[in-house]
Amino acid sequence: MRDVNGGDIDFRQYRTEAEAHEYIEDLGRVAPSDAEKFLQVGVSTQANERAGTFIQMDRSVVHCRTGQEGLEIMGINQALARHPWLAGYLWRHISPDGDAITAHAKAAPAEGYFIRARAGVKVAHPVQSCLYIARDGFAQNVHNVVIVEEGAEMHIITGCATAPHLTTGLHIGVSEFYVRKGGRLTFTMIHDWGEKINVRPRSVTMVEEGGVLVSNYISLRPLGSLQMFPTTHLAGRGAVGRFNSILVASRGSRLDVGARILLEAPDTRAEIISRAITYGGDIIARGDLVGRVAGIKAHLECKGLILNDGLMRAIPELTGHVPGVEMSHEAAVGRIDRREIEYLMARGLDEETAVSTIVRGFLNVEIEGLPPPLRARLDQAIAETQKDMM
């Protein structure tokens, strides 16, 4: 996957039509096999743990609920009908003719979510959204807008998955996020696409003065290919952007994942941390930090492990446009240090257990704001993925 502009995707191969799915009022009635997939990507059918829920299956919004005053959740088309001003927020910072993907997204009909926390509203529990492909060969096309108004706070957990046994599919997600002055958005995305699914998100986030964006991305399961390079503008003084990602690529999976953060105002801070493991797949882990004014601080940490075989490329980039920027990076690619394995063996672990203990530690990056049950699930998913790695 050397084409980051989507030139490698043959859109004709996919269906743009899918039968409409019925609205599900009661999440308890989601088919068990689907509910299990939902859970794997952090989407709970237990409504009490979430401030709100949005679920889209293929192109139908099948569930949408908000449980807190000042929190709006709905399908993007419904939102466009309700808020005439919203049209101005679509394609605002992402240009349709940016690349083949955005051009396709603009041309094809889309659904997607609109999530907004009104000014000053602190959303107590995470909001969850789930984008799900149920139909084989379907090209799912979504356009998402998230707005965290002044002083508001919200955590969104987005799970993306496919129905079990799906063989092919394409997911294109255009996301435009806005974090207003003093707002705080934690956005955790967990992917569990199928083995032949191609995924091409295109995202831009604008963060205003004193705003904070924390973005967590987790992809542990096999998929066809994923290419994304979301851009974040820290546009107001003191804005903060933090990206954490955990990537695992099995044989046949190709991941090209990174984050670009533009530090455009004084006192802005950015951090990108990525941990990647390949066991037969290809991973390109990118990070691009751009310091445009003095008094900014940015750090990039990109660590990759190759177990047995696979390709791992770390591409960290730092660009300072003026003196007075403080930017650094740390990148490492390699295999597990023999000394670490033997150290644990000297404590009684056999070699295989020692290796898996180290791998688990490697992937154990602090993910801010993760509810404990989801953290436990994630640990379990890592443990299961590990069995495949060994």
Next chain:
Amino acid sequence: MLTIEELTVEIGGKPILKNINMEIPPGETHILFGPNGSGKSTLMMTLMGFSGYDVTHGRILFKGEDITGLPIHERARMGMGVAFQRPPTINGLKTGQLVKVCAGQRPVAVEELARQINCTQFLERDVNHHLSGGEIKRSELLQLLAQDPDLVLLDEPESGVDLENIVLLGDTINRLLHRGVKFPAGKTHREMLQARPKSALVITHTGHILDYITADRGQVLYNGHLCCSRNAREILKWIGEYGYEECFRCAM
């Protein structure tokens, strides 16, 4: 407990240990002296079975069994434990978790053990990550307490440790070796001594640790040769007086 016979070890083709013979009977603590680079750590790493330390001749017997070719974890499970001089950092693994690992199947009161040896403040930190020199020593001993080995190998346990912590360290080592004056409630001193006898090999440069633990014997390693075996304090006195000069002549 431990018998080393004609042990010759190479690192990367270079001979480091030459024809080492050593015997540590059950219940005895031996001290290993020797100048920098003489091969002390190499001996410990070889006893534990680390890769890169190639035994080209001789053998190692532990509890009467030839362990020369055994993998590390089997030696550990047989009851060998080592406190390393320079242990690696393991990112994402908490010290507290590792202590549980050390205990194997046995239950372990991690917090309680950590409190006794002044380690509670880094239980939640990654193993050896940015620990100070003294903290590393305590962390290593904490792991050994949980592991409870029968042969304890300590590589410079007191170097870089402040005066207050050295007392604590001494107590801990004595506990590991069942030689403490504090012994588990409900047991008599004799019962404790009759329980599994513990042996130890302790590397030290300064000998400070001898103020806190009782040594049964001292040995000197000089340029890969084991050249002296006698009372530990006597050796220390000699080295203090004449340096390792005398050992050099002795080794000739």
